[in-house]
Amino acid sequence: MHLHKIEEITILPGNNRNGDTENFNKITIKPGDTISVVGPTGSGKSALINDIEIFAKKDTNTKRTVLVNGDYPPEDFIRDPSKKPVALITQNTKCLADLSVENFLEMHVRSRKITDEKIIQETITLANEFTGEKIKPHVRMTSLSGGQTRSLMVADAIMISNAPIILLDEVENAGIFKEKVIECLKKHNKALIFVTHDPLVSLMSGRRIVMKNGAVEKILEPGEEEKEALSDIIQMDAALCSMRERIRAGEIIRSISLT
């Protein structure tokens, strides 16, 4: 099985925390799909994306199974980082390599046997579309901010790893432009799965998985039903973002513009 041949992944039900079987037949995810995973703290959101990341075979707490193209994936999908089709980016993603951004990307490009040297600058340029604080090629990886690191990891997943499935665990408030990231990932035909508490990210996703007590409780596909709410929330989010920038810049906030 080859990376670019991932047509779909399938999640088969496991158990909730009491050991009862989950209430769905299967969840199918294809390239280009956007899914948000929501639910209260401790409801099992991270456990669900962890199952996807490691292609669970009833061997995790949840007893779920995750298949690739209807079958168990080959071992090297799980064991060989260079063949892994899943990129997981979390709030805690840090890079401890004592290298400059440029050298780090060079190393990754070499390990992937990519010969086009332009890809390094292109990856940095893309990362800089996702973050307000521009990343310079000569800066050390360890001195990047959280937002810069996550932006670089998303850009790296798109340009260099070329992972078809991208899992984002609560990265929304961490100094990245979430709308730009979502648009860009959709354009590259990635399957995108977000664990999120953010209304904008939830409403921008095509499907919403609601978690409860360690299990998938509901799968919503609101489509047109949420169209108006989505356009309202885009405006509210823009207002919040501009207020956040003003606060960061040291302004006193006397009024809020919602238009």
Ligand SMILES: Nc1ncnc2c1ncn2[C@@H]1O[C@H](COP(=O)(O)OP(=O)(O)OP(=O)(O)O)[C@@H](O)[C@H]1O
């Ligand atoms: N189906 C399950 N059966 C047994 N344990 C589970 C199940 N689902 C999740 N857990 C465990 O419950 C704990 C909390 O789950 P998890 O971290 O996934 O919640 P979360 O929704 O991501 O929470 P938060 O929003 O706080 O990050 C973890 O230790 C996880 O391994």
